[in-house]
Amino acid sequence: KKVGERLGNEGYAFANVNTIPQVNDENRTVDLTFLVDPGRRVYVRRINFQGNAKTQDEVLRREMRQAEGAWYSTKDLDRSKTRLQRLDYLESVNVDTAAAPGTNDQVDVNYTLVERPSGSLLFGIGYGQESGLLLNASVTQNNFLGTGNQMSLVLNNSDIGANYSLAYNNPYYTIDGVSRGFRIYYQNIDAAQVNTADYVLNNYGGQVSFGFPLNEFDTLLILPGYDHIRIDTTASTPVEIMDYINQNGDTFDAFKLDGSWARDSRNRTIFPTSGALNQITAEFAVPGSDAEYYKLNYRGIFYYPLTRWMTWTVSGEIGYGDGYGNTDGLPFFENFYAGGLRSVRGYKTNTLGPRYSNNEPSGGAFKTIASTQFILPVPFMEKSENVRVAAFFDAGNVFATTSDFDAGELRYSTGIAGLWISPLGPIVLSVAAPLNDKSGDETEAFQFSFGVPFN
Structure with missing residues (x-):
């Protein structure tokens, strides 16, 4: 197999490798002749594409690592297929190679694609244990006008509060794959509704983004x-938060310079079965901001295929933040939290870790x-491309400092979880059993979210 792959990488598309074994019974050895x-x-x-009714031909060709007019390469063809599979708006990708008619030294490469719905226009109601009742109006398009650009307009109101945002991203702002995007947003969040302290967080802002591909896998x-x-405080706001506001004020302007590095070798972005994603993110409020602080976070997830239908995943996350300059410690409204569907299932969302003097979770x-x-x-289910069921084991917590x-x-x-990418939005279910809960922990065996984004 390796010999055939090596020949394929050198342009020999139709190489034939056979092995003839010669058994020596006396010496108990086998000689292999290739x-x-x-x-x-x-x-x-x-290179031909079939099935792209919406996606522009140029959008697909820019993912190709095999070039027309170049020597045939199995490695480049496989990588090209993987890059197509990683596009959110393609459901499946198949490739075959055929001899070009009338020639004996040329081949045509044919990709057969199945597009998935890339956009949604939603007006509806959702419910999640984290967000409560959710009134949702959103327009999202991951393949805007067939260009591969992403656009979203979100107008959400829930028991937590309001969330409005407009975002746009061009993944190929330059021909070399440099991306450019922007996002503007407004949020009004009742922190008590997400199991943290009793205060209201109002924030608005904007952000631009530039992505630079460093190589085939790193960005x-x-x-x-x-x-x-x-x-905004209430009569039930913890005294620690009141003291912080008395010392620092209740309004903060932050000029931020955030960044991230990611190494992504997954075979697809939706329900991958092999590869890994490693990501380091940094948030940095620059000097001169009302609160000067930084946050660092690492997240890694690794996929190991066991059979065609079974995959083993291992993931980890570690985050740390602190103040600098005139800011002592990480501001309370930037703390990390744990517990719930996105971290340690079986414990109520955001309830693990340190608490304020009134016993409300403070994060760390x-x-x-x-x-x-x-x-x-x-x-x-014979076809389950949009459904995933998993048995899991979670561990973690947050701490005031390192x-x-x-x-x-x-x-x-530990428990069982399911995720369905339904036409109305993702549905997430989890049935978990805490293994070492202690006095004061808030447990929750059944957790779910409907119509609420989930990573």
């Missing part, structure tokens, strides 16, 4: 922006999460 017929070295004449993202925050400046999952076949980390305070849980 018969190699490389065939004729061939060029790629044309650097730079995101300068501005964020305006106002904190240091977060550590780990999880492993066995993705299982979906019973009674010096407060105590492995004995990590919380564990």
